[in-house]
Amino acid sequence: MSDDPLPPPSPTPAPGRATARTAAVIPAAGRGVRLGPGAPKALRALGGTPMLVHAVRAMADSRAVSLVIVVAPPDGAPEVKSLLDAHALPDRTDFLVVPGGESRQESVKRGLDALPPGYDIVLVHDAARPLVPVDTVDAVIEAVRDGAPAVVPALPLADTVKQVEPAAVPGEPEPVVATPDRSLLRAVQTPQGFDRDTLVRAHETVKDDVTDDASMVEQLGLTVVTVPGHEEAFKVTRPLDMVLAEAVLARRRLNDGF
Numbered sequence: 517m518s519d520d521p522l523p524p525p526s527p528t529p530a531p532g533r534a535t536a537r538t539a540a541v542i543p544a545a546g547r548g549v550r551l552g553p554g555a556p557k558a559l560r561a562l563g564g565t566p567m568l569v570h571a572v573r574a575m576a577d578s579r580a581v582s583l584v585i586v587v588a589p590p591d592g593a594p595e596v597k598s599l600l601d602a603h604a605l606p607d608r609t610d611f612l613v614v615p616g617g618e619s620r621q622e623s624v625k626r627g628l629d630a631l632p633p634g635y636d637i638v639l640v641h642d643a644a645r646p647l648v649p650v651d652t653v654d655a656v657i658e659a660v661r662d663g664a665p666a667v668v669p670a671l672p673l674a675d676t677v678k679q680v681e682p683a684a685v686p687g688e689p690e691p692v693v694a695t696p697d698r699s700l701l702r703a704v705q706t707p708q709g710f711d712r713d714t715l716v717r718a719h720e721t722v723k724d725d726v727t728d729d730a731s732m733v734e735q736l737g738l739t740v741v742t743v744p745g746h747e748e749a750f751k752v753t754r755p756l757d758m759v760l761a762e763a764v765l766a767r768r769r770l771n772d773g774f
Contacts, residue, residue: 545616570646
């Protein structure tokens, strides 16, 4: 028997963010008119499977996410629930479908209202970003666990950006008023991650129409931080985006058996 002293016992993790449970809210109530007529954007098929199902799987692929709340079109919750029931989803993740509102902001609020107690981190993810890699999801969650009240995945801009004076008539030439330094700019993606209390307070406080939830947290005077985004987390908005998404999905299936 060795006379060396025994190593000290491993400390028990203290309760807090390190053990916080994570839920994801996916607003999917929009119609996606830029993709043309047909089913709502989130229900369009990508590789034979609705984009919404891909987006749900992308959140559930993270072992940290134990609940996904899908916010359906106001009159389409039963259809969306049947859709999810018809596709194989991870058993370790719970799923909930609630009807959405007239705006994205209202739909996210309804998803938050349906969130049960016990979840301290909330992701908000666009249903139109069906191919976000799990590493990006995990990086957002980890940054919230490390203490950030709000986290967004972001990419540097490849193009030069011009600030313009909007034309009075759409399609008319617009005068350039400034050229921002693109090294200071980022293109923001989802999922965006939040401390739950912070996100709830933002939705209760900010009534302006905003394009993302992180902007609401900024209006509270809190710091939003970025983590590296991913080129495959692009938003499917136009028909050309669908072509690119099909190509990415086909490559994944060929290389990874996705």
